Amino acid sequence: MNDCVAMPFSLATNRRLSRWLTVQGDPERILVRVGKVEIGQGIGTALTQIAADALGLDLSQIRLVAGITDESPDELWTSASVSVEVGGASVAWACGEAREMFIQAAARRLGAEPGRVEVSHGCFSVEGTRGTESYWTLRAAVDLDVEAPARASAPATAERTWVGRPVPRLDLSAKLRGEGFVHDLKVPGMLHGRVVRRPGFRPLALDRTALAEQRGVMHVHVDGDFIGIVAADEHDAARAQELALDAIKWSPARAADGASLEGTLRAMPVDETRQTYRRTDTAGEHALAAATLRESYLRPFLAHASVGTCCAVAVPQGRGMKLFSHSQGIYPLRQNLAACLGLAAAEVQVVHMDGAGCYGHNGADDVALDAALLARAAQAPVRVAWSRREELTCAPFGSGMLVDIEASVATDGSVVAWHQQTTSATHLARPGWGEGVNLLAAGELAQPLAHAPLADVPLMPFGGGGERNAVPLYEFGECTVDYRFSAQSTLRTSALRSLGAHGNVFAIESMMDELAAAVAMDPLAIRLRNLKDERSVAVLQAVCQAADWTANRQSDGTRGWGLAVAQYKNRGAWFACVVEVELSHEVRVNRVFAAVDCGLAVNPDGVRNQIEGGIVQAVSWCLKERVTWDAEGITSCDWERYPILNFDETPEIQVAILQQSAMPPMGVGECTMGPVAAAVANAVRHALGVHVREMPITPDAIAAAIP
Amino acid sequence: MTMTMLVVNGRPVGTSSPPDTPLLYVLRNELGLTAAKFGCGAGRCGACTVHVDGRAESSCNAPLWSVADKSVTTLEGITGDDGALDEVQQAFQRHGAIQCGYCIPGILMRLKALRGEEPGAGMARIREVLSERHLCRCGTHLRILAAAADYFGGLGR
Numbered sequence: 001m002n003d004c005v006a007m008p009f010s011l012a013t014n015r016r017l018s019r020w021l022t023v024q025g026d027p028e029r030i031l032v033r034v035g036k037v038e039i040g041q042g043i044g045t046a047l048t049q050i051a052a053d054a055l056g057l058d059l060s061q062i063r064l065v066a067g068i069t070d071e072s073p074d075e076l077w078t079s080a081s082v083s084v085e086v087g088g089a090s091v092a093w094a095c096g097e098a099r100e101m102f103i104q105a106a107a108r109r110l111g112a113e114p115g116r117v118e119v120s121h122g123c124f125s126v127e128g129t130r131g132t133e134s135y136w137t138l139r140a141a142v143d144l145d146v147e148a149p150a151r152a153s154a155p156a157t158a159e160r161t162w163v164g165r166p167v168p169r170l171d172l173s174a175k176l177r178g179e180g181f182v183h184d185l186k187v188p189g190m191l192h193g194r195v196v197r198r199p200g201f202r203p204l205a206l207d208r209t210a211l212a213e214q215r216g217v218m219h220v221h222v223d224g225d226f227i228g229i230v231a232a233d234e235h236d237a238a239r240a241q242e243l244a245l246d247a248i249k250w251s252p253a254r255a256a257d258g259a260s261l262e263g264t265l266r267a268m269p270v271d272e273t274r275q276t277y278r279r280t281d282t283a284g285e286h287a288l289a290a291a292t293l294r295e296s297y298l299r300p301f302l303a304h305a306s307v308g309t310c311c312a313v314a315v316p317q318g319r320g321m322k323l324f325s326h327s328q329g330i331y332p333l334r335q336n337l338a339a340c341l342g343l344a345a346a347e348v349q350v351v352h353m354d355g356a357g358c359y360g361h362n363g364a365d366d367v368a369l370d371a372a373l374l375a376r377a378a379q380a381p382v383r384v385a386w387s388r389r390e391e392l393t394c395a396p397f398g399s400g401m402l403v404d405i406e407a408s409v410a411t412d413g414s415v416v417a418w419h420q421q422t423t424s425a426t427h428l429a430r431p432g433w434g435e436g437v438n439l440l441a442a443g444e445l446a447q448p449l450a451h452a453p454l455a456d457v458p459l460m461p462f463g464g465g466g467e468r469n470a471v472p473l474y475e476f477g478e479c480t481v482d483y484r485f486s487a488q489s490t491l492r493t494s495a496l497r498s499l500g501a502h503g504n505v506f507a508i509e510s511m512m513d514e515l516a517a518a519v520a521m522d523p524l525a526i527r528l529r530n531l532k533d534e535r536s537v538a539v540l541q542a543v544c545q546a547a548d549w550t551a552n553r554q555s556d557g558t559r560g561w562g563l564a565v566a567q568y569k570n571r572g573a574w575f576a577c578v579v580e581v582e583l584s585h586e587v588r589v590n591r592v593f594a595a596v597d598c599g600l601a602v603n604p605d606g607v608r609n610q611i612e613g614g615i616v617q618a619v620s621w622c623l624k625e626r627v628t629w630d631a632e633g634i635t636s637c638d639w640e641r642y643p644i645l646n647f648d649e650t651p652e653i654q655v656a657i658l659q660q661s662a663m664p665p666m667g668v669g670e671c672t673m674g675p676v677a678a679a680v681a682n683a684v685r686h687a688l689g690v691h692v693r694e695m696p697i698t699p700d701a702i703a704a705a706i707p
Numbered sequence: 708m709t710m711t712m713l714v715v716n717g718r719p720v721g722t723s724s725p726p727d728t729p730l731l732y733v734l735r736n737e738l739g740l741t742a743a744k745f746g747c748g749a750g751r752c753g754a755c756t757v758h759v760d761g762r763a764e765s766s767c768n769a770p771l772w773s774v775a776d777k778s779v780t781t782l783e784g785i786t787g788d789d790g791a792l793d794e795v796q797q798a799f800q801r802h803g804a805i806q807c808g809y810c811i812p813g814i815l816m817r818l819k820a821l822r823g824e825e826p827g828a829g830m831a832r833i834r835e836v837l838s839e840r841h842l843c844r845c846g847t848h849l850r851i852l853a854a855a856a857d858y859f860g861g862l863g864r
Contacts, residue, residue, distance in 0.1 A: 040807025040845055168803055175808030176796045176815070178742025178782050186739070215725070234736055235728045238748075307746050307754055307844045308809040357807035357845045388747040605803055609850070613806050616846025639751045639842065647837035650848040 004150040010035065010090035014073035015147040020094035021051075023139045028122075029061050030135060032095065035075025036087035037067040038171065039328060040357035041669050042606040043083045045170045049162040049602055050088045054095035054155070055135075056119035059162060059170070067330045067352025077329035077430060079360070079495060080463065081572055081667030084602055088665060089154075096155025097148050105141045106133040164661060166605030171354075182326050182353035183311045183385060190313065190381040191218065192234040193374035194241035196227040197444065199393050199492070200633050201250035203227060210247065214240040221377035224446035228370065230378045238387065252631070254490065261298050261626075261694065265402040265423055268486040276459060277471040281417065281478030289408035289416050291518035297405070297507035298694040299677075300626035301491055302398040303642055308356025310363035310395065311385040314375035320347035321375065325368040326355025332432025333365050337372055339437050340449055359617070361430045361494040363395035366440035373441060392642050393634040394440060397627050398496025399425040399489060401466065401503030409515040413529040416477040420470065420507075425489030426456045427465030427499040454487040457499065463569035469501035469674060472508050473567055474530040491627065491634075497617070498673035501568060505674025506681065506695065509564035513682040514691060522551040523563055523682060533567070539576040539595040540565045542656050547578035547593035553686075558583050559590075560687025564678035568671035573598040575671040577615070579651075579679040583687055587697055589619045589651040589680060596655065596671065599663035607668050611655045614672030620645035622677045624696050711775050715740070716784030726772035731755045733771055734781055742782035742812040746842070753841030756813035757781050763820035765813075765840070782812045785819060795819045798858035799851070806845030814841050818855050830856060 006012070014020070014035075022031045032051045038044045048064050051057070065072060075087055099119060106124035107114040110133060116126050124133045157163075174180045196203070202225050211229065212220045216236025221228040227244065231237040259267065313324040321341060327333045330350040338345045350368070358364060367384050375382040386394065402423040408416050431438045434452025442449040457465035464470065467483045496502075516526040524544055531537055543549075544563065553561060560583070565576040574597040582588045592615050601607045624643050628636045636642040677695060684702065685691055692705045710721045715738060724733055729748075734740045734757070743766055746754035750765035757766045758780040766779075785793040792800060795815050805811055814837065821828055821836055828836075833855050843851065 040805075040809075042806075168800075169805065171808075172800055172803065172805060173792070175805045175811060176792060176799055177786065178744070178808075178812035181741075181744070181809065183744060184735075184741035186736075186741075192736075233724070233728075233732070235725075235732045305844060306807075306809070307752050307842055308744060308807075309746070354807070356809035359844070385745060388749065609803065609806060609847070612849055613846030616848055617844070620846075638749065639747055644842060644844060645846075645848075647841065647843075647848055647852065648834040649838075650852070653849055 003152050005153055007148065008089035008093055009086050010073060010075045011093050011148055016145065017094055017098055017148055018145040019073045020091065021098055021144065023135045025136060025139065028136045029063050030055060030057060031063050031065060032091065033065050033072040034087060034091060035067060035073045036078045036083040037328065037352045038354055039078060041610055042169050042603065043078070045167055046084055046602045046606055047088060047091050048170060049167055050092050051095050052162045053157050053160055054092045055099050057122045059167065061122050069330050069334050069350045074331040076332060076432065079328055081568060081670045084665045084667050088602065092157065093154055094148060096157060098144060100155055101142050102135055102138055105138045109133050163602050164600065165603070167603055168605070180354050181308070182313065182324050182355055183308065185313050185324055185353065187313060187315055187381045190383055191230050191232055191378055192237040193228055193230045193371060193382040193384040194237045195370045195384065195441070196229065196241055196244040196248065197394060198245065198250050198633060200252060200254050202253045204249040204251045206248055211240060211244050214243060219378050221374060223373070224444055224448065226373065226441050226444040228374045228377065230374050230382060241387070261300055261400055262296065262402065264490060265298065265400050268423065268425065269488045270423070270484045271487045272485045274483045274485065276467045276483045277479060277481040279479045288410040290411040292406065292408040293511065293514055293518060294406045295511060295514065295693060297403045297503070297510055299401045299503035299506060300695060301400040301493070302496055302621055302625055303392050303627055303636065304359050304362040304395060304496060305392060305642060305644060306356040306358055306362060309386040309388060309391045310367040311355065311383065312368040312371040313381060313383045314368070314371035315381040316375050316379060319343065321372050322349045322351065323368050323372060324351050324353050325364060326353060326358065327364045327368060328358065328361070329430060329432055332430065333368060336431035336437045336439050337369060340369055340439065340442050341372060341376065360398070360496040361396055363391065365431050366394065369439040369441045389637045392637050396429060396492045396494035399427055399466070399493040401500060403503055403507035405507060405511045407511055407515055409519050411519055413516070413519055413521045413526040414477065415474065415515060415530050418472060418476045418479045420481045421484060422466055422470045422481070422500065422504055423484040423486070424466030424500055424503070425486050425493045426454045427468070427493065427495055428457045429454060429494040456485050463571070464500060466500040468499045468569060469504045469566055471570060473533055473536055473570065475532045476530065498670040501566070501670065502673045502677060505564065505566045506677040509566065509675065509678030510681050510693065513562070513685055524549055525551060527565060535574045535597050536565055536567055538658060539574045539597050542658060543576040543578050543593050543595035546595065546654060546656055549578055555687045558687060560683040560685070562679040562682025562686055564675040564682060566675050573666045573668050573671040575675050577675050577679050579676065579683045581680060581683040581687060583684065585699065587623055587684065587699060587702065588649065589623070591652045592676065594653065594655045594672070595658060596668060597658040597660060598666045598668045599660045600665040601657050601659055602665050604657055604659065607657055608655050610668045611672060612653050614669065615653055615676055616645060616650055618673045618676035619651060619680065622680045622695050622697055626696055711771050713774050713776060714778040716780055722771065724771055726770060728771045729767055730769040730771060730774050730779065731766040734766060740781045740783050744809055744812060751842070752810070753813040753817060754810050756816045756840070758816060758820055761820065761823065763817045782816060793819065795858050798854040801857060802850050802854040804847060804850035804854040806847045810841060810843045814851060817841060818858060822859060828859060833859065
């Protein structure tokens with residue numbers, strides 16, 4: 001058919017409407033199935049709002065089910081801030097299509113033109129007539145087991161009753177009772193498993209008998225370098241794990257690397273150099289440059305550092321296996337698990353249950369394989385929960401990044417030339433990313449399964465990994481951006497909230513302030529001078545107004561103000577912030593003003609919650625966090641050595657949401673990370689005149705940066 | 708086999724678990740009281756916080772012998788018999804103070820104990836107590852503090 005609009009990705013790949021929704025009789029409600037899962041971001045509530053409006057229902061008439069293989073649609077991963085944009089659009093379309101089918105059926109029963117049928121609270125009626133029908137009376141008359149047809153335009157939503165309203169989280173009451181986590185699941189006959197491993201090391205000699213004789217140990221499962229323990233009692237399993245870690249002799253599997261972060265990143269072998277962006281300056285404005293700066297910016301390897309540790313429960317089912325997991329991608333995980341277990345995908349079922357917030361690809365998938373291997377060995381249901389040390393050392397990290405920039409600015413603030421080179425390891429190695437098995441234990445087995453070749457996220461269509469936000473939003477005279485990718489990082493790396501956008505925006509927005517200083521211009525003025533994108537300008541102006549930004553404000557030497565702006569992925573939500581820092585024996589962020597434009601904010605309270613959380617986490621990364629390691633392995637293995645922001649260090653935050661009711665919605669989980677980092681660095685620069693180009697920005701880092 | 712006797716949520720309980728078993732595992736795995744969570748095993752993150760004789764304590768590193776004959780209250784024990792939320796939970800509900808929610812049960816128990824001991828505690832004190840003993844990774848801090856202020860009688864931030 002010609003003149004059809006493209007369906008949202010998730011619907012296009014799961015076209016059968018019965019996959020998305022089922023009208024249930026008792027109690028009367030509509031089951032809506034989605035592949036985008038709750039990871040603390042409130043997506044379940046936003047998707048329920050979208051479905052309710054698309055169907056003409058109350059929230060209570062919908063039961064949302066997320067993430068069960070073979071039941072919910074395969075939406076790959078809950079990631080990249082597209083759950084509202086893509087997942088929400090798919091739900092709206094599928095539910096809108098279904099509503100139209102029910103309206104047709106209602107029109108036939110009510111003897112009216114479909115155009116006259118109205119729907120409210122799930123009931124269909126025609127003005128001026130008395131009869132009514134409902135989704136439930138029409139249940140047998142409408143067959144949803146059909147493919148969503150191609151259409152000239154997306155199904156229209158009748159009315160916006162729920163979307164755009166700050167609906168409280170639907171899981172609020174359960175979470176306030178501490179309920180609903182995979183960690184809390186107990187199945188009959190369930191045992192507790194632990195795995196003995198030390199990243200960067202291989203077990204040399206294991207006294208298997210001694211381990212088996214530890215209190216309560218029922219099974220010791222050894223397969224190559226994979227050493228698992230199963231006990232009936234969780235403490236016995238955890239205790240045996242600790243004892244075994246100490247007792248085993250370990251040999252380093254890779255050379256220790258004690259160099260500085262910059263040394264480590266510069267020494268990383270580059271496997272591929274890509275031209276991310278090229279814009280040549282035909283007018284030759286180079287001659288106008290008043291100053292040329294060459295600087296390098298660094299972001300450390302960072303941990304996801306969830307407060308809850310990764311957990312999974314595996315239940316053998318005949319030949320097959322059922323997994324309860326907080327993975328962000330149940331279908332890709334299933335494929336990888338099936339490969340490891342020598343099963344067909346259909347013999348493995350993965351059911352999503354809530355975990356602690358993950359902020360990207362942490363150990364959720366890895367622990368699922370740990371549990372599956374031990375459940376098979378014990379021939380019983382096994383729950384595995386990682387220790388704090390495993391959480392901070394075994395899960396993938398966000399890659400360290402190096403960004404070199406040479407930039408020239410004219411006296412009027414126009415940036416006439418910009419040459420940037422970003423260096424990074426991969427920002428994506430989830431199960432399902434490439435051909436291979438991307439699960440920790442898979443590489444430890446006597447017959448290891450090959451990991452997929454490490455390849456970063458391409459800029460198109462996924463928005464890049466190390467290249468994410470590498471291209472400045474500004475319109476510079478001449479601009480080149482190159483990406484140097486390494487597939488040989490010292491540490492295991494994968495997706496962490498905002499991927500490479502954090503390092504790139506930190507570098508770009510820091511350099512903008514350095515250029516401003518070079519030509520004695522205000523940071524806001526130099527941005528407005530080079531920025532053409534209207535929505536970027538709008539968030540910048542909104543936040544400067546809220547923060548009462550005054551041009552060329554003087555610092556008293558202890559307090560400083562900094563700002564930054566970015567559009568996530570250069571095509572997602574726009575975010576700008578103004579940060580006030582105070583410097584004493586510590587670096588403190590006192591206040592953060594923020595403005596966000598995410599198109600239509602489906603749930604403004606959810607948006608606010610995500611933005612506040614994203615700001616606090618970004619301040620934590622920027623001031624405190626880095627993964628450290630030496631010859632003994634990863635040393636940032638507990639909360640003392642991997643500190644995160646405390647309650648007495650949290651800034652005051654004011655968020656302005658620029659609601660754009662007529663624009664498509666976009667996710668906001670990741671847009672804060674880069675701008676907040678840069679704004680903090682810029683505020684330190686404003687306070688002291690010292691340029692700190694490496695995170696974390698600690699008192700020591702500032703002292704080291706003083707020329 | 709030694710039996711350890713204690714009172715949990717007002718009910719006498721005997722357990723034959725070894726005396727070095729952390730209280731958290733007894734609560735979660737033996738008694739099915741799963742609101743308290745494991746986070747670090749070192750009493751730093753606070754996810755496992757419960758009341759022992761009315762005081763907020765971490766249960767992940769409290770061996771069973773240390774709570775023998777004592778009275779332990781978990782989050783399940785502060786909700787009403789009809790399932791109604793406690794005042795502290797209601798304050799969090801009003802402020803929508805969750806993201807993933809994993810750290811919340813421990814924080815609720817901490818704040819409830821603190822109000823019992825120091826009903827006049829101000830924001831600085833609340834921040835100090837939460838800083839020493841609790842971590843939140845989602846960045847829900849401001850809502851948690853606002854809910855705490857509300858629970859302590861509408862203190863300003």
